[in-house]
Amino acid sequence: MTATMKAAVVREPGKISVEAVDRPEPGPDQVLVKVHAAGVCHTDLTALRGLVPLPLPLVLGHEGAGVVEAIGSGVTGLEAGDHVVLSITYGCGRCRQCQKGAYGLCEVGAPVALGGVLPDGASRLAKDGERLHHFLFQSSFAEYAVVPAACAVKIRKDAPLDVVCLLGCGAITGYGAVIRRAKVAPGDSVLIIGAGGVGLAAVMAARLAGANPIIVSDVNDDALALAREVGATHTVNVSTGKTAVGEAQRLTGSGVDFAFDAVGTSATIDEAFQSLCNGGEAVAIGLADFAATASVPVFNLIYEKRLTGTNNGSIRPHVDIPAAVDLFMEGRLPLDRLVTRRYDLDQVDTALADMDGGSGRGVIVF
C-alpha cells in the first residue's frame, strides 16, 4: 500500500481541500523534504482563483521550509537531516541567464515554473493513480514536498522554520529587490509603495543597507505603524489625500534615488517612476495585474530615470537565503514581525481568507 500524506489540493478555481494523497518519492536531482512550515503568500490566492493559467488539480503552497527526508540519485551537497528553505527560484546553473547570475530567469526553469511539473518535465505528485500538479516547483501545503535539489537551500539548524520559510518567496523578494536588484547603498533615499509582507521585507532590507530616508506608503495605518517599527523613517497614508509622489518630493527636495512598488498595478508603478530624482530607478517588485501597462513619459528618460522589475528579488538563492537567515538570527532582519498568525494545514482556507482580508501574513505549521 502506498504511503499517504495530507496536502491542500485545488481541483477547481476558488476551492481548496485537504486530502490524503500519495507521499511522493524524489527522482534524480530531487529531494524529498518533510515540510515543517509554509508561508501563505498572495500568489497562492492568485493561483487559487485561477487568475494565472495553471493546470489543475494542483497542490498549493510555495513558501516551505523543512528537513530533508531523502535525496534522489545524483544529488550533491544535501543529505537527510539538513534543514532547508524551499526557494521558488530554480537555477540550472548552466544556462546563459544562470551564469549571468540571473537565476530567476533560468532558461530551463522560468518557462515551466507555472507548468505544473518539475524542471525535468514530470510530476511526482499523484493520488490513487491520478496525476496532481506541482505549484512553482514546490507544493508545500503538504506534509512532504519533492523539489529540485537546486530549490532546497540548506540553512543553519537553529533557525525557526516557521519564520524563515518566508524566505522561500515573499520576504526574499522584497529583500532582494533592495539588496540585489537596486543595490541600495548607505545614504540612498528610498520610497516603498505598499506595506504588505513583501513591502515590509523591502523596508527591513533598506534599513539594513543604510538607506535614508525610507518612506513607506500604504492605505492601512496598522501596516504603516509596523513599517516604522521595522525601519521606515517616514510613512504616508495615501487614503488621507497625501500622495507617495508628493511626500517623496517634499522629504527629499528632488525625488528619491530608488522607488519600489510592492503593489503591482499600473497606477502604483507609475507612481514609483514619478517619485524619482534625476538618475533614479523604479523597481516593480510584484504584479497584482498581469495585463497592466505602465506609462513612461519619455522626457524623463533624458533625465536618466530607469524603470525595471525583479523576479523573486533577483536573488542567488544559495547565497542570499542563508545570509538572510543569519541576519535574522542576529536580530538585524526582523522577519518574525511579518508573521501574524500560525495555522494548521486543516485551516488553510481560513489562512487564505485572512490574507485576503488584509489581516496579514500567516504561516501553516505542521
Add this chain to the structure above:
Amino acid sequence: MTATMKAAVVREPGKISVEAVDRPEPGPDQVLVKVHAAGVCHTDLTALRGLVPLPLPLVLGHEGAGVVEAIGSGVTGLEAGDHVVLSITYGCGRCRQCQKGAYGLCEVGAPVALGGVLPDGASRLAKDGERLHHFLFQSSFAEYAVVPAACAVKIRKDAPLDVVCLLGCGAITGYGAVIRRAKVAPGDSVLIIGAGGVGLAAVMAARLAGANPIIVSDVNDDALALAREVGATHTVNVSTGKTAVGEAQRLTGSGVDFAFDAVGTSATIDEAFQSLCNGGEAVAIGLADFAATASVPVFNLIYEKRLTGTNNGSIRPHVDIPAAVDLFMEGRLPLDRLVTRRYDLDQVDTALADMDGGSGRGVIVF
C-alpha cells in the same frame, strides 16, 4: 569701437541669418574660444523651428571645436592656444549629481541649459546693446564662443577639429550610450534603431566594445550600408516589412541584451523594449518627440527588462571626449565617416536644410 564677429542668429522660429555681432569677452570661470568647426546636429533644427521653448534671439550651434583665445578669471587647466572640443555637458563638479558622475544631470547646469544664458545666469552675447542668448552654453555657429571652462574639453593638437567637433554632442551621445550608460561588454548582443549620426556613433562604440551581433535598423539603404562599414554585423530596412523586433529575435533566439533607440519616438522606444531578452536593457538615446509616452507591458518587468535613457551619453566630458579623440586618431573610431559635407558659415541655411533632407551630417568650418 567694439570688435565684431560673424554669427548665425535666430530671431524668429524658422529663420536664421548670419550677422555681425559683438565679439564676446569671457567672464569669471569662462573661456573665449576661436571656433574652427561646428557640427550641424538635429537639435539645431529642433531649436530653429521653435519646438523647444528657447528665448530669442539666440546664436545657434552646439557642436563646436576650436582654440582657446583667452581665459577668464579663475580658470584653471586651460590656456590660450589649447585645442578644445566644446561639450554641451556642463558639470559644476560639486553638486550631488556631478559627484555621482552624472555630469549631464548637474543641478546647476541642467535646469538652465535651455535658458539662453551661461550657468552663472548671464549672457555674454550682444549686438549693439541688444542682448542675444546662448544655446546649450555654446552658440558655436559663430567665429568666437564664450563657454564655461567646464565645457571646454582640452584635446590633443593633432586631431582634426572639423571631425572631432562632433564629440561636442551627437557622436559622444551615441558613443556614451553604449560605453557609459549601458556598459556594453564583449559578446553582448545589441540592436540600434536609427542609423543617423547618433546611431552610427553607437554602432562604432558597440563594435569597439566587442558587441556581437550588432543589428541596425533604418529606412534608408545608404545609411544601413554605412552602418555595415562602421561595424554593424546585420542590418534591416524596416520599410521592407521586416521589423527590428523580428530580426532581433531571429538573430539571437531570445532577444538582445541591449537595444538603443536613436530615433526617439514612442513607437521606436517601444520597439527597443520589445526586442530585449529577459534581463535586457533598452536605452532611449534621443528624443524626437518631447511629449511622447512609452508603454511598458508590466509583465516584462518580472523578466527584469529595463527601460532607461541617457543625457548626452551619460559621459564624463573630460574623460570620455579626449579618449574618443585618441581612439579616432588610432583609427578605431571612424568619426570622419559621419561627416558628409563641409560648409561655410554663410551656408548655414543650406547645411540645416541638407540635414533635414536626410543627406547626412554637415560641419560648418571657419
